[in-house]
Amino acid sequence: MDIVSTREELLRHILAGNRQQAMVLLEDWAGRFHWRETIRHLLEPTLDEIGKLWMAEEISLAAGYMAGKIAEDVLLKAAQAEEVVPETLGPVVLGNVEDDYHSLGRKLVAIFLKTSGWKVIDLGNDVPAETFVDVAVKHQAKIIGVSAMMLTTAENILTIRKEIDRRGLTGKIKLAVGGAIFRIRPELVAELGGDGTASSAVDTPRLMAELSGLENT
């Protein structure tokens, strides 16, 4: 089967919820072309397609979750085969904004970023603004990725924006924002001082590349 047909089949398995069959297909490719190539040429393009379908509201939350689980399985298999995906990009500091405890989106973002070779420092839920900036400075991260589900908690993102600006780090540390509320109210990205957002967890590697200027290199 050629690469295009294989991608289509992988997509079908994800959309049907067939984790096992998806992994059989991926392991078969990895046996022939190694995990790194499988991730680059098979998994990542399929995840891109998932992202487009998500943006068009044509797939379920469960299918997005399934894609994340399969990506996680692949990372684990690659590590077991001593083909660790090199963390050549980043780091990115991730976390849910203060008072926000909806971790699903953030966890998926971390998986998809790692699949694309980003080093991720995940601070978890309910992270104060100072902590985001402290950790970003300590690890020389150029991007903070912050997640919020509801308007009430999303408003706390403004505190991170102010903390970045107060320390004179404007433009040096970019603020990526995401979560359900930004799909409903995209104008909030600018209102809360965000430098960009992604339409879905799958789409975050593109956003991070854009914010770090990699898209033009």
Place this chain on the structure above:
Amino acid sequence: MNSKERVLLALRQQPQQQRPFTLTLSLYGARLTGCPLTEYYRQPYRYVEGQEAVMALCAPDILFAPFALSLEAEAFGSELIFLPNNPPNVKKPAFRSADEFIEQQAPDIDNHPSLCYFRESTRLLSGKYDGSTPICTLLTAPVDLPAIILGIDQWLETLLFAPDKAAHIMEKTTSHFAAMANALLADGASFIGVPTMFTNPRILYPHLIKEIILPALARSFSMVEGPIVFHHGGNPMASGLSEYASLPHVAGFALDHRDSLTEARAHLGPERLILGNLNGITLARVKSETIMKKVHEILEDRKEDPCFIFATANADIPFATPPELLQAIALAIRNFNTTI
């Protein structure tokens, strides 16, 4: 004619002189009385004071018992956070795994303070309005309750990869749901509103909805000794209404603001009650002219439909919504000439 009579006429597809309506003003009562939310969502009498203020403001035909589903999660052990100007939310789910959930006993519906708060609020509201205004008490769907007890990711994980455990969990939540619903009906609730997310193909795979979720929901609903209103749970559902129409004891369907009421009617036939579908959560930030135009569009769309109640869709109407706007909406509905 009082509110209860108007609602009953809609339910029985009989002509009404005035379109019955409700606005989701559970939270808003606290704004009207200035009650701190930590009291409002703990003290039934403070909640009822808020609903009295709602009644004085715009006299809706259906009043809500507390719309605070997180309190049910609290009864199972989840930790809550009280946020300014919003109902409490789940801060930390009760259990980390399906196994932990399965081992745990369901809370005592007669003694757990969070559940007693729902029940006492319902009793007080029902006593206060003495059958003149229907009381809707909202409960979390038994297929959704695990999401606020385990977290959405763990519940998805269980549904996708451990269906036996998911079934076991839903046996527990079904028993809890039926017991709570029947207790609330006995306490004076006129019907049970059930926001439901995991029945929606935007959330879950259609084959799992058909094979696992809908059968579990049907079992739960069949145990309820009173009417249920099936609520969209935050997603459009008109296209799936044929699937939900056969669920037992469902008297009506509360639709998402993105749903077409005409499509919903086509799926349900002429005799099922539909409620909808002004977007309630945007009332604080959309121009009042735009909102009033939408109100008229909805009323016009359902002008000849006797089996319709005007209602706001989605969650609570926000704190920041001007009270004058709510009064204007109520007045527009009352003044609208139906042809039914």
